[in-house]
Each structure stands twice: as structure tokens, then as C-alpha cells.
Amino acid sequence: MMNFRQCASFRPGATTSVLALMLAAGLATPVWGQAAPPQAQPPAPAIQPEQIEPEDRVVVNRILIQGAERIDQTTILSYLPIQPGDTVDPVVLDVALRTLSRTNLFANVQLGVQPNGDLIVQVVENPIINQVVFEGNSAIREDKLREEVTISPRGIYTRARVQEDVGKIIELYRLSGRIGARVSPKLVQLEQNRVDVIFEIDEGPKTGVSDIIFQGNSAFSDSDLREVMITKQSRFWRLFGQNDNYDPNRLDYDRDQLRSFYTNRGYYDFRVVSSVAELSPDDQNFTITMTVDEGDRYNFGTVNVVTESDRLNANFLQMLLPIREGDLYESSRIEQAVDALTFAAGSAGYAFVEINPTYRANPETNTVDITFNVSEGQRVYVDRINVVGNTRTIDPVIRRELMLTEGDAFNRALMERSRNNLRALGFFSDVTVEETRGSAPDRSTLNVTVTEQPTGELSVGAGFSSVDAFVVNLGISERNFRGRGQNVVARAEWGSLRQQIDVRFTEPKFLGRDLRAGFDLFHSRYNFQTESSFNYRSTGAGLRLMYPINGYTWFATRYFLRTDEVIVPRTYCSAGGFGSRALCEQVGSAVNSSAGFTLSVNRANDPIRPTRGWTGSLRQDFAGIGGDVNFVKTEIDGAWHWGFTPRWIVTLQGSTGYVSGWGGDPVRINDRFFKGGNSFRGFENAGMGPRDLRTNDSLGGNFYAIGTAELTLPNGLPEEYGIRTSLFADVGTLGSLDNRYTLTSEGLRDPQIADNLALRASAGVSIHWRSPMGPIRFDFSKLLAREDYDRTEGFRFSTSTQF
Numbered sequence: 001m002m003n004f005r006q007c008a009s010f011r012p013g014a015t016t017s018v019l020a021l022m023l024a025a026g027l028a029t030p031v032w033g034q035a036a037p038p039q040a041q042p043p044a045p046a047i048q049p050e051q052i053e054p055e056d057r058v059v060v061n062r063i064l065i066q067g068a069e070r071i072d073q074t075t076i077l078s079y080l081p082i083q084p085g086d087t088v089d090p091v092v093l094d095v096a097l098r099t100l101s102r103t104n105l106f107a108n109v110q111l112g113v114q115p116n117g118d119l120i121v122q123v124v125e126n127p128i129i130n131q132v133v134f135e136g137n138s139a140i141r142e143d144k145l146r147e148e149v150t151i152s153p154r155g156i157y158t159r160a161r162v163q164e165d166v167g168k169i170i171e172l173y174r175l176s177g178r179i180g181a182r183v184s185p186k187l188v189q190l191e192q193n194r195v196d197v198i199f200e201i202d203e204g205p206k207t208g209v210s211d212i213i214f215q216g217n218s219a220f221s222d223s224d225l226r227e228v229m230i231t232k233q234s235r236f237w238r239l240f241g242q243n244d245n246y247d248p249n250r251l252d253y254d255r256d257q258l259r260s261f262y263t264n265r266g267y268y269d270f271r272v273v274s275s276v277a278e279l280s281p282d283d284q285n286f287t288i289t290m291t292v293d294e295g296d297r298y299n300f301g302t303v304n305v306v307t308e309s310d311r312l313n314a315n316f317l318q319m320l321l322p323i324r325e326g327d328l329y330e331s332s333r334i335e336q337a338v339d340a341l342t343f344a345a346g347s348a349g350y351a352f353v354e355i356n357p358t359y360r361a362n363p364e365t366n367t368v369d370i371t372f373n374v375s376e377g378q379r380v381y382v383d384r385i386n387v388v389g390n391t392r393t394i395d396p397v398i399r400r401e402l403m404l405t406e407g408d409a410f411n412r413a414l415m416e417r418s419r420n421n422l423r424a425l426g427f428f429s430d431v432t433v434e435e436t437r438g439s440a441p442d443r444s445t446l447n448v449t450v451t452e453q454p455t456g457e458l459s460v461g462a463g464f465s466s467v468d469a470f471v472v473n474l475g476i477s478e479r480n481f482r483g484r485g486q487n488v489v490a491r492a493e494w495g496s497l498r499q500q501i502d503v504r505f506t507e508p509k510f511l512g513r514d515l516r517a518g519f520d521l522f523h524s525r526y527n528f529q530t531e532s533s534f535n536y537r538s539t540g541a542g543l544r545l546m547y548p549i550n551g552y553t554w555f556a557t558r559y560f561l562r563t564d565e566v567i568v569p570r571t572y573c574s575a576g577g578f579g580s581r582a583l584c585e586q587v588g589s590a591v592n593s594s595a596g597f598t599l600s601v602n603r604a605n606d607p608i609r610p611t612r613g614w615t616g617s618l619r620q621d622f623a624g625i626g627g628d629v630n631f632v633k634t635e636i637d638g639a640w641h642w643g644f645t646p647r648w649i650v651t652l653q654g655s656t657g658y659v660s661g662w663g664g665d666p667v668r669i670n671d672r673f674f675k676g677g678n679s680f681r682g683f684e685n686a687g688m689g690p691r692d693l694r695t696n697d698s699l700g701g702n703f704y705a706i707g708t709a710e711l712t713l714p715n716g717l718p719e720e721y722g723i724r725t726s727l728f729a730d731v732g733t734l735g736s737l738d739n740r741y742t743l744t745s746e747g748l749r750d751p752q753i754a755d756n757l758a759l760r761a762s763a764g765v766s767i768h769w770r771s772p773m774g775p776i777r778f779d780f781s782k783l784l785a786r787e788d789y790d791r792t793e794g795f796r797f798s799t800s801t802q803f
Contacts, residue, residue: 057089061117069193070125071105079103082119104158127157130194136201140172145199147391148172157187157195169199175429175451177245180204180283207246209233210285216273216292219265219646223722223770224609228261229254231288246286249430249451251275255290262294263331264605265646268361268368269295298329301360301367305341307374312345317374320344328612329368330605336551338413341372355413380410382446383438389450390483393427397485398448400509401425410435410444422450427480429453455480471495485509487518500524506544516546522562531686532697534583535567536670540592556598561627564670565589580692582699582741582753586669590628596621604641611643623671624663631667633659649712656705658736666738672700675734677796680706682730682762682781687791689734690742690755696789699737701755706732710766722770731761731785754789761785 062084065073082088082096093111100109100123108124131153134145149165151157166183173181181204188196212233214222226233231250255272262270273291280287302325305318320340323333338355345353353374360369385406387398399405401421403414412435419433430451438445459475473493481488487506493499502522510517520542528534540562548554566586573584597620604613616638624630637655644650661667676683686698708730715725735757742753764781779796786792 057087058113059117060084060086060088060113060119063119063121065121065123067123068125070128071123076100076121076123080121088113088119104156104161125193127189127193127195129153129155129157130190130196133196133198134201135198137203139178139203139206140176144172145169149199151197157197162197166199169201173201173203175247175249175453177206177208177247178204179207179246179279205284207279207283208285209246209288210280211287213287213289214292215289217294219267219294219297220261221722225258225261225290228257230257246277246288247429248277251277251288253430258290258292260331262292263329265611266297266299266328266330267295268298268329268359269293271295296363296366298361298366298368300325300327300329301362301365301369303370303372305372305374309374309376312374314374317341317344317372321372323370334370335413335417337370337372339417341374342411342413345374353411380442380444381438382406382408382410383440383443385446385448387448387450389428390452392452392483393450393480393485394483396512397427397480397483397509398422398450400512402446402448404446415446418448422448425480425485427452427455427485471498481505497527497530498525510545514547516544518544520544520560528686531674531684532583532669532699533568533572533579533695534587534669537565537567538670539563552603553599553601556600557596558598559595559625561591561593563589564592564629564668566668566670578695580695580697580699582692582737583669583695583697585666585741590668591626592623592629592671593625593627594621594623595625596633604639610639610641611646611649612641614638614640629661629668629671630663630665631659631661631671633657633671647712647714651708651710651712653708653710654706656703658703660702661738666740667702669700672702672737673704673734674698674700675704675706675732676791678798680730680732680760680762681728681764681766681779681796682783682792682794683760683786684791684793687793688760688786690737690753691789693752693754693789698791699741699753699755701734701736702738703736703757704732704734706730724768724770726766726768727763728766729761729763729784731759733757733759754787756787758787759785760787760790 060082063077063080063082065076068076079100080096081099082092086092088096097109097111100106100121105126106123107126110120110122112120112122114120129151132146132149132151134142137145146152148168150168151161151165162185166185169183170181182202184200184202186198186200188198190196209231210233212222212226212229212231214225217225231247231254255275258272259270271293273293274289275291276289277286278289279285300323303318303321303323305314305321307314307317321337322340323337327333334357338357341355342353345355353376356373356375358371358373360371361367362369382404383406385399385402385404387395390398402418403421404411404418415433415435419431422428422431422433428450430449432447432449434447434449436445436447437443456478457476459477460473471493472495473491475489475491477487477489479487485508487504487508489504490502492501500523502520502524504518504520506516506518508516522541523539524537526536528536540560542558542560542562544556544558546554546556566583566588568579568583568587572579573587598617599619600615600617602613602615604610604615617636619635621633623632635655635657637653639651639653642650657673659667659671659673673689674686675689676687677685680688686700689701689704690699691697692699708728710726710728712724712726715723717723735755737753737755742750742755744750761784762781763784764779766780767778769776769778777796777798781794781796783792
């Protein structure tokens with residue numbers, strides 16, 4: 001037995017004794033929400049470091065390794081910062097111990113010096129992992145768990161790595177909505193210093209969100225604010241979703257979403273006072289209470305640009321700002337202004353500019369003064385961009401959303417814009433973009449960290465209306481197909497009046513550019529027997545390409561090839577039959593080969609319920625690139641919204657369209673315009689416009705123009721009910737059939753074909769209810785102008801849902 005004069009020891013994890021205890025006990029102790037460390041082991045007998053006096057210094061004669069079985073002695077000596085001939089003391093021994101422990105190769109290390117100067121290095125090797133086993137998992141597949149853990153067969157076991165992997169597994173379950181998941185690590189000792197690592201998993205129940213309650217809000221209802229949040233209330237129609245599971249990280253993002261929502265609508269002082277999640281007694285659901293302080297509504301005050309450089313004209317830069325004094329305060333317009341100034345400075349050769357907006361609120365006037373300070377920053381370039389966390393999404397999909405590439409001049413505004421671009425994809429539950437020091441003082445490294453989230457959706461819907469009766473639809477969509485950022489949608493709809501199936505594929509970055517390309521496959525059938533004694537069937541495919549002109553304007557092109565068929569009852573067009581000549585000439589199938597474009601502009605402040613701004617579009621299609629039909633169809637529409645208070649909103653809408661055949665071909669009935677129903681309240685579907693008075697068949701028109709004025713106003717009901725009331729007035733016309741259908745063989749106007757472009761008008765009340773089952777709409781209409789042959793209705797009810 002050696003007589004150690006001086007000895008020190010280090011026990012990282014004390015694995016040897018842990019294994020013995022765990023084999024005796026059979027398992028490790030589980031902990032709620034985390035893994036408890038395996039039971040502690042008694043310390044191995046050794047002379048404690050404090051027995052060595054600081055003045056004791058020994059010259060090392062030899063270094064002897066004991067206990068090494070699998071690890072070569074030369075490997076151990078290469079890690080040891082001591083060589084024969086060195087003088088050692090307690091400090092040197094302590095450094096050597098820590099150096100060996102950091103290799104994670106050993107469960108226990110002891111150093112001792114014999115009287116003759118020999119340094120004894122006594123080690124106990126960490127075991128080798130034979131296999132990693134998961135038990136008790138059903139909600140998360142084993143391959144997903146293996147992607148998360150760091151230990152693997154033939155790897156070296158360390159207690160710290162196992163504990164780290166337990167945390168990762170628990171985090172994975174937490175993100176899937178199982179807050180109560182427990183993981184217990186278990187070790188099975190095998191021969192030859194090998195172990196099996198078993199993760200015993202108690203998944204626990206799926207923790208949902210029973211209710212989301214808001215306190216302190218008056219400008220917007222609870223239902224309005226719930227729509228802003230990513231977290232949703234658990235409802236049976238969200239059976240296949242993930243956003244109704246409680247996730248603290250998602251709740252942090254929701255706080256940012258609420259602030260963005262309010263500050264984009266003038267509420268400069270808005271803040272979330274608190275967000276409290278209370279777990280129900282049965283541990284099944286959380287109730288989330290968000291307390292907010294809305295503050296007052298602000299407008300922009302004075303807006304100035306200040307620059308330190310004589311070569312940048314402040315007056316010119318100010319002209320580029322999308323902000324004017326007196327405009328309603330919107331935080332997003334600050335970001336747009338920073339982008340505009342950054343781009344302008346970069347175009348002028350100043351890549352290294354820093355633009356810092358400063359704010360000065362004036363509570364007395366409810367205005368915010370903004371000063372954009374433009375200065376030349378330190379010249380720093382992007383050295384590297386690291387992307388981590390994308391276990392499914394491929395790197396190019398992430399990198400193409402970044403506004404910076406390796407070698408670019410670093411710009412913090414573009415870095416933040418890159419983060420927003422990634423969050424807007426909807427592929428990730430969490431996105432961080434951080435700047436760290438690069439390989440040189442003038443180099444920066446960007447670290448992009450993402451957390452994947454489910455992107456597939458199965459939707460089932462049902463609807464009912466006073467006209468369409470019952471409709472059922474089924475849809476499957478994937479926003480991140482094969483991790484390539486592609487969007488695939490397959491939908492089917494069955495109803496008494498229409499049946500349709502379509503498949504859509506979209507590549508959002510075609511050829512690596514900001515081009516959205518895709519194709520469509522579709523088959524549809526419409527029952528028009530009630531309106532015009534025919535059925536219509538269409539089967540075909542299409543190609544699309546869309547690209548942005550700027551942040552508000554899109555240009556889209558398309559090509560479609562389809563077969564259209566008009567079907568009437570067998571006796572309708574027979575000799576001596578009663579059918580309309582204008583309809584019977586359309587019976588049969590025709591190939592439609594058409595190309596077209598759409599130019600659209602959206603300057604509204606909200607895509608779903610705008611309260612300010614305007615939208616507009618121009619659409620044109622040209623048919624006759626081969627095929628059997630020749631026409632040119634043009635449509636223009638626009639809308640303007642102005643909310644003089646959050647609950648009083650004026651909307652003006654207008655649309656017009658014209659279709660004309662060419663090459664001597666008339667316009668087929670399925671290519672004409674039909675109006676009524678939701679497109680012109682007070683009239684049935686296809687209830688207005690040209691009509692064959694003999695058969696009472698609606699024939700559609702080649703021209704239409706419709707205008708709508710609508711006032712949304714308070715209805716006295718609590719906002720949390722989600723019921724919105726509006727007064728409306730619709731006015732317009734539809735008509736202008738081809739002459740071959742309106743004139744007799746003698747060239748005289750056919751008195752049985754009503755087509756006079758008469759003006760129609762209606763007014764009434766619309767009630768929209770965002771019910772838990774989906775939107776429900778009631779329209780009560782009073783006709784102000786009509787023709788005797790029009791088909792009218794005073795009430796329309798419709799609803800639909802998707803889950």
C-alpha cells in the first residue's frame with residue numbers, strides 16, 4: 001500500500017458509487033418538471049488538500065498512471081500539465097485535477113506524491129454507453145427524442161450530460177403542451193465498464209389553455225386581442241393544432257404581439273402590466289390573465305432628421321420618411337423610416353450608418369416627436385453567419401430571409417429586420433439573432449437560433465346559409481413542405497350547390513429570388529339550376545408567378561388551361577323545347593387557354609379588420625392562346641377605410657369589370673359576371689342583371705359596376721361578445737350582353753331578353769358575429785331600386801367554420 005505524503009482528489013459526478021447505488025435501488029428519483037441528480041456517493045478515502053502546507057514543494061521524479069483500462073496512458077499524460085522535473089505544490093495539483101476532470105473521461109481522479117517524488121495519478125474511467133433507451137413515450141416519437149439528446153451508443157457517459165439531456169426532453173414536452181412531464185434517468189451496469197442509459201418518461205396530461213382573460217382594455221375587445229395572440233384557447237375544433245397548449249415562451253411572444261398591435265394603432269404608452277397563468281386544480285388547463293394599460297391615443301408630432309455628415313442632406317432624407325406630422329402614431333412606420341434612411345444612405349455609399357430614432361412624448365397634446373439621428377458608425381463587416389436549431393428546415397430557407405450575408409457591411413436595423421422576416425415565416429416558435437465578436441475587431445459573427453414548431457394543419461369545416469344549404473369542407477396544408485419552405489394545400493368541398501377539389505403548390509423563393517411561383521390542379525362543379533337552369537363543370541391546371549414591387553405592391557402573372565362544360569337538362573334545348581337561346585348555344589365543353597396578371601396594392605393597417613388605409617387591384621385575363629374561347633376580361637376594385645374612433649369606421653368600396661369576346665366569338669355564360677347575394681345585398685345569387693323573361697334564367701352580364709358605403713358603429717353589446725354591426729348601402733348595375741343574344745334575327749331588340757343596365761340600389765343592416773364555431777353573418781336589406789324581373793331577398797344568413 002502506497003504511503004501518500006501529499007494527496008488531492010477530484011470526483012466529477014462521483015459516478016462509480018452512483019452506479020452501485022442505482023443498481024441496488026433499481027432506479028433514480030424522479031422530480032416534477034426536472035430530473036433529480038442520482039443519489040450522492042460517499043467520498044473515497046484520500047488525504048485532503050488542506051493537509052498539504054502551502055510551503056511544501058516537491059520535485060516530481062516520475063509520473064505513474066493507475067486505473068486506466070480503456071484510455072491509453074499517453075493520452076492521460078498529454079492532458080496532464082505536469083512533467084517529470086516540475087516542482088509541484090497544492091495549487092499546481094489543483095490545476096492538474098481540474099484539467100483532467102474537464103476531459104469528461106473520468107468519474108474520479110486522485111493525485112498523490114510519494115516520498116521519493118513519484119506522482120501517482122489514480123483514475124476511474126467513465127463508462128461507455130451501450131445503448132440509450134426511451135420508455136413511456138407515446139406523444140413524441142422516439143426519433144424526435146434522439147434528435148434532442150446528446151448522448152449516444154459508444155459515447156462516454158457523464159452524469160452532467162445525462163442531466164442536460166433530461167432537461168432537453170422536458171423542454172421538448174413542455175413545448176408540446178405537456179407541462180407536467182417527468183423524466184427519470186436510470187442506469188444499468190454492464191460488464192467491461194459499460195452502461196445502458198434508460199430515460200423513463202411520464203408524459204403527463206396535455207396542458208391546454210381554458211381561457212384567456214384581459215383586464216384594463218377598453219379600445220379593443222377581448223376577442224380582438226385574442227386574435228392577435230398566437231396562444232389560443234383550447235377548443236374541440238383545434239384538436240389538431242398546437243397553439244392551444246400552454247407555452248411560456250409563446251406567451252412572451254404574445255406580449256410583444258399585443259404591444260405591436262396597440263402601438264400600430266396610436267397607443268404609444270401601451271404596456272402589458274402583467275400576464276399570469278394559473279393552473280387548474282386538476283392540472284389539465286391554464287387560465288391566462290393579461291392585464292394591460294392602454295394609455296391614450298397619440299399622433300406624430302414634429303419629425304426631424306439630424307445627420308453628423310455634411311455629405312448626407314438631412315432635408316433630402318426627411319423627404320423619404322413615410323411619416324408626416326399629424327398622422328396617427330404607428331410603431332411600424334418608425335421601422336419603415338429607418339429602413340428607408342438606411343437604404344438611402346447605403347445607396348449614397350454609406351454602408352456603415354447608424355440610425356437611432358429618439359422619442360419625446362407630449363402627454364398634453366397626445367403627440368410624439370421623432371428625431372432620426374443619422375451617424376457614421378464603426379466599419380464592421382459580417383464575418384460569419386451561424387444557423388442552429390433548424391432540425392427540419394434547411395439552411396437556405398433561413399438564410400434567404402436574412403437581410404445580411406457574409407461579407408456585407410453590418411447593419412443593426414437589417415439584423416432586426418432579418419429576425420422579423422424569420423418570425424413572419426411561421427415555421428419557428430422562437431427566433432433570436434445575436435451579434436458576437438468575429439475573427440477581428442472589424443468583424444462580426446451573427447448567430448441565428450431557431451426553434452422549430454409544427455407547420456402542418458388538418459382543417460375540417462362546415463357551413464350553412466339560407467341559399468347554399470349545408471356545405472362540408474376538408475383541407476390539409478403544410479407551410480414548410482419537406483423543410484424547404486414550400487406551401488402545399490389540398491382541399492375538398494361538398495355541398496348541395498357546389499363540389500370542388502383543388503391542390504395548390506407554392507414555392508415562395510423561386511430560383512432563389514423574391515418570386516412566388518406555383519401551380520394549381522382543380523376540378524369543380526356548380527349547380528346553377530336555381531339561377532339559370534344549367535350546371536357548370538371545370539377541370540384544369542394553372543401556373544402562377546408573383547413578385548413584390550415594394551412593401552405594399554404585388555404583381556402576379558398566371559396561365560390556366562382548363563376544360564369548361566355547360567350542362568342543361570336533356571329536354572331543355574330539344575326541338576320544340578322551352579330553353580333559352582342565349583343558354584342553349586353555350587351547351588357543351590370548350591377548352592379555355594388564358595393568361596393574365598394582377599396588380600395589387602395594400603396600404604391598409606390590418607389585413608382582416610382594417611380601420612385605416614386603402615387597397616386596390618387591377619386584374620386582366622386574355623383567353624385565346626389556343627383553345628376554343630377568345631375574350632379579354634378586366635376588373636378593377638378598391639376600398640378605403642377610415643376609423644375616426646376605434647368603433648366608428650367608414651368603409652367605401654368600388655369595383656367594376658368588363659369582358660369582351662374577340663375574333664367573332666361571344667362571351668360564354670360561364671365567363672360572364674353574375675352578381676347578387678354577398679356581392680350585392682338585397683338580391684339573390686345571380687338575382688340581378690340580364691334575364692330571359694321566357695324561362696326566367698339569369699344570363700349574366702359583360703359589364704358591371706358596384707359601389708358600397710358601410711358604417712361600422714357600436715351596438716351597445718359588450719365587446720367580448722364579438723358582435724359587430726354596420727349600416728350599408730349598395731348601388732350598381734350589371735348588363736351589356738353580346739348583341740347576338742339581345743337582338744332577333746331581324747336585328748331588332750328581343751323583348752324577351754331583359755338587358756338595360758338599370759341602376760339597382762339597396763340599404764340595410766349587417767351583423768357579424770365571431771362565434772366560437774366561426775363567423776356568422778346576418779344581412780337585412782331594403783331595396784331602393786330594382787327591376788321587376790330581378791330576384792330579391794330581404795334576409796340572408798350564412799356561417800362557416802374551420803378547425
